[in-house]
Amino acid sequence: MLQTGKTLDEIANELSSLVKELVDVGRKDLLLRAIGVPLLEELRIEAAKARLSRLLITKDYRFLLIDYDNKEVVMNPVHKAVYLLFLHHPEGIEFKKLCNYRDELQGYYLATARLMDKQTISDSIDMLVDPLNNSINEKCSRIKSVFLSMMDQYTANFYIVSSHTQKHIVGSSRIWYERLKVITLPRDLVVWE
Numbered sequence: 001m002l003q004t005g006k007t008l009d010e011i012a013n014e015l016s017s018l019v020k021e022l023v024d025v026g027r028k029d030l031l032l033r034a035i036g037v038p039l040l041e042e043l044r045i046e047a048a049k050a051r052l053s054r055l056l057i058t059k060d061y062r063f064l065l066i067d068y069d070n071k072e073v074v075m076n077p078v079h080k081a082v083y084l085l086f087l088h089h090p091e092g093i094e095f096k097k098l099c100n101y102r103d104e105l106q107g108y109y110l111a112t113a114r115l116m117d118k119q120t121i122s123d124s125i126d127m128l129v130d131p132l133n134n135s136i137n138e139k140c141s142r143i144k145s146v147f148l149s150m151m152d153q154y155t156a157n158f159y160i161v162s163s164h165t166q167k168h169i170v171g172s173s174r175i176w177y178e179r180l181k182v183i184t185l186p187r188d189l190v191v192w193e
Contacts, residue, residue: 083143
């Protein structure tokens with residue numbers, strides 16, 4: 001019970017009735033003004049959560065969206081390797097510190113590109129972990145475009161490698177930001193074959 005004496009369900013039912021009245025008289029503008037754009041964005045994100053699919057990663061590194069009729073997320077081995085790296089690090093990784101993950105990234109690349117030349121893979125990894133090279137941004141951009149071709153933007157945001165900034169305060173006068181890249185898909189939706 002809230003201060004109004006109504007339960008949350010009663011308030012939701014009353015709100016639903018009021019929304020229907022505004023829509024019926026063609027005043028969606030008033031509804032939008034009442035809700036506000038920031039809340040509308042939050043509601044879109046919340047609605048997208050309900051449409052998330054489990055992501056199956058098969059033994060041969062195919063990526064399938066189980067709840068979207070096993071639709072395959074088609075990516076090149078290098079993109080799969082980058083994706084696997086970020087899936088295994090839900091805490092996030094700063095691009096400038098990718099060199100610390102070189103061996104892990106190379107392991108994923110070797111696993112997803114079994115028929116490729118090892119020297120070509122090694123050279124590609126060197127470009128990916130070089131903070132002065134734009135290769136990692138290009139790979140993440142390609143991953144994003146693949147997911148956007150399969151689903152709406154709000155749903156895709158859970159599957160792509162996206163930015164997350166953490167503010168750190170050291171002492172009383174020093175503030176610094178950690179610009180992490182993460183995949184926000186809840187890990188209980190990731191299924192490993």
